[in-house]
Amino acid sequence: MWIIIANIGWAVSAALAAWMVYDWFQTDSSYAEETLTSSREGEIEAVQEKHKV
Amino acid sequence: MAKATTAGPAPQRVSLLRVLGPAHVWALGVGIVLVGEYTGWNFAADKGGALAALIICWVVGLLYTSVAMIDSEVTSTVAAAGGQYAQAKHIVGPLMAFNVALYLVFAYTMLEVSNAILVADTIKSYAGEGFGDWHYRGVIATVIVVLAALNYRGVLMTLNVNFVITAFAYLAIIVLFFSVQPWSQGTVLKLGEMVTPDNALPYGWIGVIAAFHWGIWYYLGIEGTTQAAEEVRSPSRALPYGTMAGMITLLIGASLTWYVCASLLPWQYLGFTYFPLLDAGKVTGSPFLETLMFTATILAGIASANGCINDAARAFFSLGRDRYLPTWFSAVHPKYRTPYRSIVFLVPIALAFAFIANLGQAITFSILSGVLHYTFMSVNIIMFRNKWPLGTIRRGYTHPFHPIPAVVLFILCVVTFFAIFLGYGAQLTAMVIFYIIMSLWFHFYRYQYVRRGDQFTMPWPKPKGY
Amino acid sequence: MAKYTPPEQSKEMQWVDVIFVVVAIFAALWLPLQAGWAGAARSIEKIENPTWEALKQTPAQVEQWVKLGIADAAAAHDIIQNKFDYTIDWLQLVIMTVVIVGYFVFLFKASDQEYREVIDEKFNGK
Incomplete structure (x- = not known):
């Protein structure tokens, strides 16, 4: 049983790896690099949460 | 000035998604750590005997309680992905932050590798004839790639899955504990005959010290809860709550695990096996318990690997965001809102090590990175309190008895360095040299690409003394 | 103090940096294994x-x-x-202690130097 599971595992891994790479290139080509890397640290803390001492 | 303060009607930004609650924080922390109960802690018995394993279970528990308290205070104040990395950046300085991020990436990637190997080993021990290297590696690849895809797809689902399998693995320990009639010694459990005055501390007290090395494995990774800081809905509440609850869960789990395993397995075997709980289930003679512990061992390994992928990717992502590494890594997936490039980038590295490295070495690297990290934390909290004394900034949680936890933590770290030295000295020195080389590289070369003032993103006043 | 503007790094050099990090990671795990330092x-x-x-x-x-x-x-x-x-191999213990202490001393000193620049630019440089 485990041998079959291991073989299925290889197939699933290969499929998911391919999907990730596909989705990755898809994403990279449909968005600007500035948009993708626009996350900033501490932004949400500064904007949404009021900072009181 | 930092861009953070000019936000508002700024162009649309893609950031990580704030969807997690305290239960997810618990699942992330305990999920990573619980595998330590299923494998690893028992090597403490190897280094010092069964009694040593119990002593360090509690003493190292104290170390981690200090870690959790300190961490909760700093993290509930510095809520950013990368956790201790962002703390180091705001409190100690950029080079320290770079090192902390490396500790994190290493500790978690190597832990992920160990988990994948553990799952494959467990299955192999039951698979029988015909289960060759190809199949063994198939299991490793499945664990790493499937979990990476889960992480890629979104953090909420990732940690929901972790919550379920972690809870299962934890309940399995409790079921095992109550099935062996812990209230009546002699029926199933024979602690008095397994651990005798003769063999309790076979190496004497030096063995207890040496056992600190593996004692770390009882709890290693609980500090990973902070990596979720940018994704929890209310960091200042959920992080201390989830971390402390996780620590209590683990202290109970570790004590039960020791009690059952030490009462069922001869200490030399305990120090030798890779699956103490599974073996304990096996010697009860109950097929149900054996199957339960088999399943739970695998699930604990999966939960841990899952959490590790999450944390390592967050730390790597933060490095890119501050230009400590190329900014390319700091991309967030516009749809899934995950640090997708970091997740994918770490997959081949994890696979390579899981296929070729040995388990003991991967674990030791992970432990060592962890201890370097805790040493930093003990100094960090003292600097934090000095630069921003209580009352100058809003803290989500303030830990009691300062500076006692910091001092306790520091002393225990020094002891642990010595413990690793006993038996693994050369490897320890080699790894620290690696960190030195990386530090020199960063300080004298890479740092030129980093924007100075932008690194400080918290809306705090100027630190005292600058 | 003037605001520090970092040089732009070319795409190729970014990759060189990434490769350096990866190679260093592998070396750190392989050398001890090759030299027979790993293990107990x-x-x-x-x-x-x-x-x-x-x-x-x-x-x-x-x-x-x-x-x-x-x-x-x-x-x-x-x-x-x-x-x-x-x-206890005292020589090895001394070497290890020197390496670890030296590492942390350098780490905190160099960090502090960099940190002062950060604070200067963030709070004093306006």
Whole structure:
């Protein structure tokens, strides 16, 4: 049983790896690099949460 | 000035998604750590005997309680992905932050590798004839790639899955504990005959010290809860709550695990096996318990690997965001809102090590990175309190008895360095040299690409003394 | 103090940096393994024709060994007699201490130097 599971595992891994790479290139080509890397640290803390001492 | 303060009607930004609650924080922390109960802690018995394993279970528990308290205070104040990395950046300085991020990436990637190997080993021990290297590696690849895809797809689902399998693995320990009639010694459990005055501390007290090395494995990774800081809905509440609850869960789990395993397995075997709980289930003679512990061992390994992928990717992502590494890594997936490039980038590295490295070495690297990290934390909290004394900034949680936890933590770290030295000295020195080389590289070369003032993103006043 | 503007790094050099990090990581794991530094300082103390008594196992322990699939004392011998050597090699301890302490001293000093620049630019440089 485990041998079959291991073989299925290889197939699933290969499929998911391919999907990730596909989705990755898809994403990279449909968005600007500035948009993708626009996350900033501490932004949400500064904007949404009021900072009181 | 930092861009953070000019936000508002700024162009649309893609950031990580704030969807997690305290239960997810618990699942992330305990999920990573619980595998330590299923494998690893028992090597403490190897280094010092069964009694040593119990002593360090509690003493190292104290170390981690200090870690959790300190961490909760700093993290509930510095809520950013990368956790201790962002703390180091705001409190100690950029080079320290770079090192902390490396500790994190290493500790978690190597832990992920160990988990994948553990799952494959467990299955192999039951698979029988015909289960060759190809199949063994198939299991490793499945664990790493499937979990990476889960992480890629979104953090909420990732940690929901972790919550379920972690809870299962934890309940399995409790079921095992109550099935062996812990209230009546002699029926199933024979602690008095397994651990005798003769063999309790076979190496004497030096063995207890040496056992600190593996004692770390009882709890290693609980500090990973902070990596979720940018994704929890209310960091200042959920992080201390989830971390402390996780620590209590683990202290109970570790004590039960020791009690059952030490009462069922001869200490030399305990120090030798890779699956103490599974073996304990096996010697009860109950097929149900054996199957339960088999399943739970695998699930604990999966939960841990899952959490590790999450944390390592967050730390790597933060490095890119501050230009400590190329900014390319700091991309967030516009749809899934995950640090997708970091997740994918770490997959081949994890696979390579899981296929070729040995388990003991991967674990030791992970432990060592962890201890370097805790040493930093003990100094960090003292600097934090000095630069921003209580009352100058809003803290989500303030830990009691300062500076006692910091001092306790520091002393225990020094002891642990010595413990690793006993038996693994050369490897320890080699790894620290690696960190030195990386530090020199960063300080004298890479740092030129980093924007100075932008690194400080918290809306705090100027630190005292600058 | 003037705001520091970092140089733009070319795409190729970004990759060089990434490759450097990856190579360093692999080296750190491989060198100790290759040089034989990895793993524990331990050895098997051999007992000829071992019996359970000679291996100091109680009857209850023997029962568990058998349940674990290790049927006789000879099979358990290598597990039981594999002992650590905790004699302290002082030279190695001194080297290790110097390396770790030196590392942390450099880490905190260099960090502090960089940190002052950050604080200067963020709070004093306006």
